[in-house]
Amino acid sequence: MxxxxxxxxxxxxxxxxxxxxxxxxxxKECSSYNIFxxxxxxxxxxxxxxxxxxxxxxxxxxxxxxxxxxxxxxxxGEYNKNxxxxxxxxxxxxxxxxxxxxxxxFGNRYFTMENARKIGAIRDEIESISSMLTFxxxxxxxxxxxxxxxxxxxxxxxxxxxxxxxxxxxxxxxxIPFIRDDYNKNNEIYNEDANKLVRKxxxxxxxxxxxxxxxxxxxxxxLLENIVTWKKPKLVGxxxxxxxxxxxxxxxxxxxxxxxxxxxIQNIDSKYIxxxxxxxxxxxxxxxxxxxxxxxxxxxxxxxxxxxIFYTDYKQFTTGKSEIMNYKERLFLCKCR
Numbered sequence: 250m251x252x253x254x255x256x257x258x259x260x261x262x263x264x265x266x267x268x269x270x271x272x273x274x275x276x277k278e279c280s281s282y283n284i285f286x287x288x289x290x291x292x293x294x295x296x297x298x299x300x301x302x303x304x305x306x307x308x309x310x311x312x313x314x315x316x317x318x319x320x321x322x323x324x325x326g327e328y329n330k331n332x333x334x335x336x337x338x339x340x341x342x343x344x345x346x347x348x349x350x351x352x353x354x355f356g357n358r359y360f361t362m363e364n365a366r367k368i369g370a371i372r373d374e375i376e377s378i379s380s381m382l383t384f385x386x387x388x389x390x391x392x393x394x395x396x397x398x399x400x401x402x403x404x405x406x407x408x409x410x411x412x413x414x415x416x417x418x419x420x421x422x423x424x425i426p427f428i429r430d431d432y433n434k435n436n437e438i439y440n441e442d443a444n445k446l447v448r449k450x451x452x453x454x455x456x457x458x459x460x461x462x463x464x465x466x467x468x469x470x471x472l473l474e475n476i477v478t479w480k481k482p483k484l485v486g487x488x489x490x491x492x493x494x495x496x497x498x499x500x501x502x503x504x505x506x507x508x509x510x511x512x513x514i515q516n517i518d519s520k521y522i523x524x525x526x527x528x529x530x531x532x533x534x535x536x537x538x539x540x541x542x543x544x545x546x547x548x549x550x551x552x553x554x555x556x557x558i559f560y561t562d563y564k565q566f567t568t569g570k571s572e573i574m575n576y577k578e579r580l581f582l583c584k585c586r
Contacts, residue, residue: 250338253396255297255322257405258538261469264458265294266524269576270561271523274580275454278557281523282453286519288443288457291318309439309446311497312466314395314477316440321426324386325433335387336378337423340394343464345370350481354489359411361474364401365423368394371423389501393423395473403556407469410488427433442515452519459501459510459537461527467497476491506540511549517585522550524581543579550583557582 256265264271275282286307287296292315296308300323309321312326315360320326335388349369375390376380403417439446447455460466467474471490474497475482482491498508514522526546527539550556559580 250334250341251424253424254427255292255318256398258396260292260294261407261464261466262458263292263294263579267525267561267580268298270523270559270578270580271295274559275521278582278584279454282520284452286448286450286452286455287458288455289460290315290319290336291458292427295458297322300436301455302432302434305435305437306584307392307437307450307452308443309437309443311440311499312470313440313497314470314484314558315436316471317388318383318392318395319347319438320388322428323387323433323436323438324346324388324389325430325436327383328386328389329471330347333386335395335562336423339427340374340390340423340523343367343370343374349373351476354484355472356424357415358489359403359408359515360398360401360421361403361415361418362519366420368476369563371506372476376479378558389426391477392426393476396426397421397423398473402472408472408488409464409469430458432452444516447513447517450518452506452517454521454523455517456523456525457513459506459513459526459541460499461541463502463540465493465498465502465536467499471531474552501540503540507542507545510541510545511552514553516547517553520585522553522583522585523567524550524583526579526581546581550581554583557584 268567284307285296286297288309290296290308293308296306299451300306306323308323310316347366349366349374351369352362352365356362360368371394375387379387394433399418401419401421403411403415406556462549466488471494475491484490500506524546526541547556561578
């Protein structure tokens with residue numbers, strides 16, 4: 250059956266390859282710390298790098314699909330490993346022949362019809378047995394399905410659109426998440442607006458990786474959000490998106506970004522603030538251009554303390570085939586007064 254790891258997922262703006270730089274900066278510039286917060290957690294790979302027996306992590310994301318995966322990776326909720334293995338084995342052996350919500354809406358688009366029927370059947374089955382599951386067991390099963398879906402999706406890593414030619418025809422197969430439960434003792438997990446969350450948490454280090462541009466994650470990952478929440482809403486357009494996504498849209502993808510960023514920074518309770526932000530500026534497609542410029546980032550951080558900037562070359566994940574020249578990922582470190 251095999252295992253999968255937290256980083257085995259395609260995700261726009263993933264900082265998995267940036268982790269070595271983040272660790273070097275923290276090791277060199279920050280004194281001892283016990284609480285590490287990642288308030289725009291995404292897949293959770295950065296928080297995972299700092300999750301240990303010694304440290305507590307606080308992780309947050311506005312998407313419920315990401316939040317539920319954090320319950321899998323970082324909570325200390327009860328679950329039975331043998332039970333999970335047995336259920337996933339049964340899911341992999343499902344022969345789904347009936348049409349369902351996923352096959353009707355996403356079959357022969359984002360997935361082969363066979364995979365679409367199986368995804369819908371598995372998700373329905375998780376709901377039907379949910380009374381026999383702990384919250385974490387249900388989260389683990391849904392996370393396993395979500396990672397398996399990502400492997401067979403007919404996309405380039407997000408769900409804003411699907412490929413015209415259905416060229417990903419591998420069969421859906423769920424695996425077991427590799428979880429370090431010896432690390433998950435006192436972690437805190439949230440599904441909130443980050444600007445509201447920082448007003449009620451306290452950390453030693455707060456890591457910030459806001460959306461950079463006008464591409465809303467609610468649009469890029471609507472399909473996963475739909476599968477995870479399983480409310481089966483009506484869908485619109487060629488991409489089959491949920492009609493109302495207003496509750497998971499981010500002001501950081503709009504002209505409001507500099508103002509909401511400044512509000513965030515001024516209300517953080519932490520010794521250190523570490524901000525990851527690209528230098529896209531006006532280098533890409535219009536929708537890819539950064540919403541906050543360097544001067545605005547530095548101005549907000551300097552209100553809180555001393556600021557240093559660290560650079561690394563970093564290949565950008567774009568939605569097309571074009572390469573962005575002279576692209577650098579930056580880390581802005583503020584040592585708060």
